[in-house]
Amino acid sequence: MYVYALNIDEPGWLADMIASTLDLSLEERQALLAMADPSERLRKVSVLLGRELEVLELEESIQSQVRREVDRGQREMFLREQMRVIQHELGEADIFQQELGELRERIEQKEMTAEAKDKALKELGRLLMIPPMAPEVGIIRTYLDWLLDLPWLAQSEDNLDLAHAARVLDAEHYGLPKAKERILEYMAVHQLAGEQMKTPILCFVGPPGTGKTSLGKSIASALGREFVRVSLGGVHDEAEIRGHRRTYIGALPGRIIQTMRRVGTINPVFMLDEIDKLGADFRGDPAAALLEVLDPEQNHAFSDHYLDVSYDLSRVFFITTANYLDPIPPALLDRMEVIEFPGYVEDEKVSIARHFLIPRQLKQHGLEGRGVHFDESALRLICREYTYEAGVRNLEREIAKVCRKLARRVAEGKRVTRRITAAKLPAYLGPPPFLPMLAEETDEVGVATGLAWTEAGGDIMAIEVTLMPGKGALLLTGQLGDVMQESAQAALSYTRSRARQLGIEPDEFDRLDIHVHLPEGAIPKDGPSAGITLATALISALTQRKVRRDVAMTGEITLRGRVLPVGGVREKILTAHRAGVQQVLLPKRNEKDLTEIPKHVLRDLDLKLVTRMDEVLGWALLPPQGGPDSRPAATSAHDEISAGGDHAA
Numbered sequence: 001m002y003v004y005a006l007n008i009d010e011p012g013w014l015a016d017m018i019a020s021t022l023d024l025s026l027e028e029r030q031a032l033l034a035m036a037d038p039s040e041r042l043r044k045v046s047v048l049l050g051r052e053l054e055v056l057e058l059e060e061s062i063q064s065q066v067r068r069e070v071d072r073g074q075r076e077m078f079l080r081e082q083m084r085v086i087q088h089e090l091g092e093a094d095i096f097q098q099e100l101g102e103l104r105e106r107i108e109q110k111e112m113t114a115e116a117k118d119k120a121l122k123e124l125g126r127l128l129m130i131p132p133m134a135p136e137v138g139i140i141r142t143y144l145d146w147l148l149d150l151p152w153l154a155q156s157e158d159n160l161d162l163a164h165a166a167r168v169l170d171a172e173h174y175g176l177p178k179a180k181e182r183i184l185e186y187m188a189v190h191q192l193a194g195e196q197m198k199t200p201i202l203c204f205v206g207p208p209g210t211g212k213t214s215l216g217k218s219i220a221s222a223l224g225r226e227f228v229r230v231s232l233g234g235v236h237d238e239a240e241i242r243g244h245r246r247t248y249i250g251a252l253p254g255r256i257i258q259t260m261r262r263v264g265t266i267n268p269v270f271m272l273d274e275i276d277k278l279g280a281d282f283r284g285d286p287a288a289a290l291l292e293v294l295d296p297e298q299n300h301a302f303s304d305h306y307l308d309v310s311y312d313l314s315r316v317f318f319i320t321t322a323n324y325l326d327p328i329p330p331a332l333l334d335r336m337e338v339i340e341f342p343g344y345v346e347d348e349k350v351s352i353a354r355h356f357l358i359p360r361q362l363k364q365h366g367l368e369g370r371g372v373h374f375d376e377s378a379l380r381l382i383c384r385e386y387t388y389e390a391g392v393r394n395l396e397r398e399i400a401k402v403c404r405k406l407a408r409r410v411a412e413g414k415r416v417t418r419r420i421t422a423a424k425l426p427a428y429l430g431p432p433p434f435l436p437m438l439a440e441e442t443d444e445v446g447v448a449t450g451l452a453w454t455e456a457g458g459d460i461m462a463i464e465v466t467l468m469p470g471k472g473a474l475l476l477t478g479q480l481g482d483v484m485q486e487s488a489q490a491a492l493s494y495t496r497s498r499a500r501q502l503g504i505e506p507d508e509f510d511r512l513d514i515h516v517h518l519p520e521g522a523i524p525k526d527g528p529s530a531g532i533t534l535a536t537a538l539i540s541a542l543t544q545r546k547v548r549r550d551v552a553m554t555g556e557i558t559l560r561g562r563v564l565p566v567g568g569v570r571e572k573i574l575t576a577h578r579a580g581v582q583q584v585l586l587p588k589r590n591e592k593d594l595t596e597i598p599k600h601v602l603r604d605l606d607l608k609l610v611t612r613m614d615e616v617l618g619w620a621l622l623p624p625q626g627g628p629d630s631r632p633a634a635t636s637a638h639d640e641i642s643a644g645g646d647h648a649a
């Protein structure tokens with residue numbers, strides 16, 4: 001046809017010949033025939049040819065696409081079929097089938113909640129549907145393993161023998177009456193009420209090394225339950241508590257479920273350590289997830305994203321621990337019963353060392369039965385000058401150090417002194433790092449001793465004030481927080497307003513710059529409780545009256561010179577006692593807190609309850625040089641009258 005067309009010279013003919021081979025409608029053919037001019041007819045035919053060409057090309061591309069897809073499907077089917085045959089030849093397909101059968105059996109035999117069993121069987125059904133080599137197989141099997149390994153109903157039998165529990169608790173820990181009592185009460189109620197009783201959620205709060213974690217362990221052994229501990233310090237991500245959804249690659253359950261799998265019973269004693277160090281950021285708030293864990297109303301149906309089946313945590317005995325209450329989210333705190341672990345006084349530490357720490361260290365160092373004995377004086381010296389803490393962790397560390405040195409001498413075959421006396425301590429431990437920490441050696445002007453509440457329990461804090469010629473500026477250094485800075489302002493305003501009564505020239509303030517510094521400048525300090533100490537140091541500097549070095553104080557100050565109550569009284573008083581302070585000035589309204597303080601500590605200290613700044617000054621300041629003794633100051637009503645009166649500014 002092509003050759004034939006090439007041989008036609010006449011354009012009209014050529015057009016007619018081509019048109020006759022095209023697939024045209026009747027109208028189009030007629031229109032062509034109606035064209036008299038051959039070249040015009042030829043042009044029209046060329047347009048029609050172009051259209052035909054396009055249609056053909058489109059058809060072709062569709063065809064090839066269809067072919068490709070069919071090919072791929074066939075290829076896959078073919079390969080799978082081949083694989084199946086190979087597996088069959090190797091006997092693997094049967095193994096897979098057999099494994100699935102075993103899985104089914106395990107699921108059927110495992111003690112599970114109905115919901116979990118349903119879920120497991122459903123997943124097993126999915127496994128049967130997909131080819132054994134599909135990537136989902138691994139994911140589903142891991143998931144099934146989790147369901148099968150978790151304890152769902154298995155629980156350990158509680159030992160509710162109160163006498164036994166009391167014995168265990170006392171055998172492992174000295175003191176801590178509040179915590180021990182709470183546990184015994186729980187057991188008693190549990191005995192009476194049985195399963196209806198909601199398990200309490202306790203929160204142990206106290207300085208480091210006061211036995212929170214280790215008492216948790218004893219509780220577990222007293223009750224005959226498993227013990228597990230999870231640290232929440234630095235947990236920022238909600239998923240760490242609650243897991244990732246299974247759609248994530250490498251998804252796992254959260255720490256709670258992981259831990260439950262590890263323990264293997266649904267009623268362990270579960271310690272959540274350092275709940276005050278929980279973080280929160282863009283990855284979600286772990287505290288919110290913890291709420292669900294720690295709320296007795298909802299933790300019977302805890303939802304882990306990975307597990308996707310509700311899990312019953314209501315039998316778990318949760319104990320959380322914290323050094324501080326402040327950072328714990330209030331909603332969380334509200335769910336828990338707070339039990340305080342106050343710091344130990346020296347006598348308590350000596351007892352703990354004698355009955356628990358020394359025997360344990362001797363045993364660990366293989367020195368048992370060798371007659372090693374620590375003198376009481378040596379223990380007291382360690383408490384006082386080698387450690388500075390509310391708990392007993394460093395005390396134990398120092399005892400271990402002595403034991404280590406002894407063990408070495410024994411191993412070297414040298415002569416060993418069995419009796420460790422205070423005099424021999426430096427030979428083992430070196431010179432003492434903490435000298436008794438009275439703030440000042442002598443009575444000084446412009447330095448007052450405050451009592452602070454810190455993570456280590458309590459601390460003695462010197463506040464220094466220096467005056468320089470200047471224009472009445474107040475300079476504060478030593479990393480004071482906002483509240484403490486305001487407290488310093490208030491102390492200054494009080495002093496200015498009472499300048500005349502205090503014997504200070506009112507216009508003195510305009511000629512001086514006042515610098516207030518709290519040493520150990522690198523440690524941030526905050527809170528209102530240094531108010532009266534700030535005022536005392538300030539007034540001492542301005543009046544040049546010395547502050548008695550053996551007086552320590554704590555209390556918030558108002559502009560009118562009233563003394564308001566503060567927190568952490570027990571820790572502060574114990575610190576003062578440890579530091580060898582003679583007299584402690586405490587807000588009158590803190591009197592109720594004194595019940596928590598051991599009697600002999602109160603006996604040793606000369607405690608003065610104050611309501612007004614005048615009394616504080618009366619006790620703390622020495623009389624002006626050559627003047628009469630101002631102690632004790634009378635509380636008087638005239639304070640109120642001049643308050644705010646002498647403001648120079």
Ligand SMILES: Nc1ncnc2c1ncn2[C@@H]1O[C@H](COP(=O)(O)OP(=O)(O)OP(=O)(O)O)[C@@H](O)[C@H]1O
Nearest residue numbers: 172173174207208209210211212213214352356392
């Ligand atoms: N009352 C006590 N009786 C016997 N041993 C004690 C007592 N208090 C603490 N200990 C011992 O002190 C050590 C430290 O205690 P533990 O680890 O429980 O401190 P903690 O309160 O959990 O501290 P942190 O807040 O730093 O976690 C342990 O070896 C513990 O046995």
Ligand SMILES: [Mg+2]
Nearest residue numbers: 212213273321
């Ligand atoms: Mg601990």
